[in-house]
Amino acid sequence: MARDWLKGAKQNYDTIVIGSGLGGMTSANLLAKLGHNVLLAEHHYNLGGMATWFKRKGGHVLDISLHGFPIGMIKTFRKYWSKDMADRVIQLKNIRFDNPQFSVNTTFDRVDFTDLLENHFGIMKEVIDEFFNTVREMNFYDEIKISTRDLFERFFPGRKDVWRFLMEPITYANGSTLDDPALTYGIVFSNFMSKGVFTYQGGTDQLIKEMKHEMESNGVDIRTHCLVEKIYVEDGKVKGVRINGRDIECKTVLSNANITTTIQHLVGEEHFKPEFVDEAQKVRLNTSSCQVYMGIKRGEKIDYDGDLLFSSVADEYDTDKILAKDVTSRTFSFYHPFIRPGGNRYSIVSSTNARYEDWSNLSESEYLREKEDLIQTTLDALEKYVPDIRKVADYFEAATPATFKRYTLHPKGTSFGTKFEGLKVSRELPNQIQGLFHTGSVGIIMSGWLGAANYGVIVSNEVDKLLRSLNTEASMVVTSA
Amino acid sequence: MTKEQVRQAILDILTEIAPDEDIHSISDDGNLRDQIDLDSMDFLDIVMELRKRFNIEVPEKDYEFLATMSSCVNYLFPLLGDRKLAS
């Protein structure tokens, strides 16, 4: 008989969290700390969602989304997780760009960017300062009148090299383009510019282990291999969910599954107002990714001393080219031994933005051939920086949008949730159905490790508010009876 | 609760939220945001802590009253004034 992954689970919970991405786990942990009864259901055998890793023969540990995050993550770890986790955050100081327009090294913070913009790109200091102040002051409540293109046009007219310098890393970080609202750019860019790019010492495996431990000690009932198939709604209120064929009751559901999947498949459109259904259908998914993982042999080393390299052979920044299957632009992450102290191992991961459609319609043999081609062309490109890569590496693997879809169930394997309009739809869920909430990558600004985790906190506040008001109502009924 | 106890209750919450900051240096009338580097997430935490500890719901339109120590005390005192401190 198949193993019962829900063995010992209770018949009802205050909150059932669907999915263990950083949004889902941060919520589960916080709600449990606030005293609620929480079940966390994850369909995969590992926790983490996109914040994940895998191990391969030869002692290779390969990270998916550990390229870097803004300094804000320290505070997020400290407040919603643990001091130990916050203390593991370290800076990546060697960020490189190499493309036909320019080759520069930077610490990727405001001071260094100001210096480069002034001395390398020849922009006037006053313009640079005003640009930084403008983007820093953009916030969530701003109207979305102007696009990032308008913003660049205003400050750096005609300077496509500067646009590339400012935009390319953000496109890699969250899939946004020049046509997205300038405020989404402003928020994410300013988060990075505040102090630079940071990573987690110990690697994703250590991070998730620590998170699991924290959640367990706060009483979260964690269940892997548990697919949530349905969210039950009655009289406009959440009643429960079906997990692996079993019904479990709950007062609130917090879905960390994709927002459109939550509405269309888990709940069902018939439970929402028609105008809302229309609005939800208009939400555009963000793009997906391809990655090539390269494991370096035990005892070998990489001489390249960059941490992150934005490399491109395209003449100028161009979203279509960045997404094209004929890859011209790649971000290389060099994982040096300091990421996992004691192991003395290196790995390199190449990431590119990609479209699901380019990978979903291939026959099995075509798919495998294309994946192999992706690996070989990536190695060709990397040889410019690590000439002996084919000699020092002994493990190669590729992931495509289809891979991301399979592991996270996100439609079209979207890596970064949705475009901006998805955020409003996500926020609106509890007004449509009492007890229904969504968290996780959405609206560009709520994506990435920091965005997803903080959004988990923002939504947990709403869940907590509702749960407490339900409890107060219940106790009033008891006293007045 | 007296005004002084309300003030202490706020300090306790701030200690929890910003454990690495020097809470005791906070002046009554300066902006909390600047004095101990609070951001919008921290204000959300204050709201959650108030709910957890005192069952007080601060609506979003009232967040502005959390700007300084003295405005916090003045805002919360009427809500907490008749509460007894848990012993």
Ligand SMILES: Cc1cc2nc3c(=O)[nH]c(=O)nc-3n(C[C@H](O)[C@H](O)[C@H](O)COP(=O)(O)OP(=O)(O)OC[C@H]3O[C@@H](n4cnc5c(N)ncnc54)[C@H](O)[C@@H]3O)c2cc1C
């Ligand atoms: C290639 C790549 C590189 C990235 N690099 C970085 C980076 O360097 N820095 C950074 O900050 N961010 C990076 N990101 C983005 C970041 O990883 C994500 O934004 C963030 O981890 C998403 O968290 P989330 O809460 O949205 O949940 P997700 O990670 O999307 O997880 C959702 C979870 O829900 C589960 N789930 C879905 N449906 C169900 C169901 N019905 N039942 C049970 N479980 C379900 C899924 O299995 C998954 O575990 C990267 C992303 C990708 C794809």
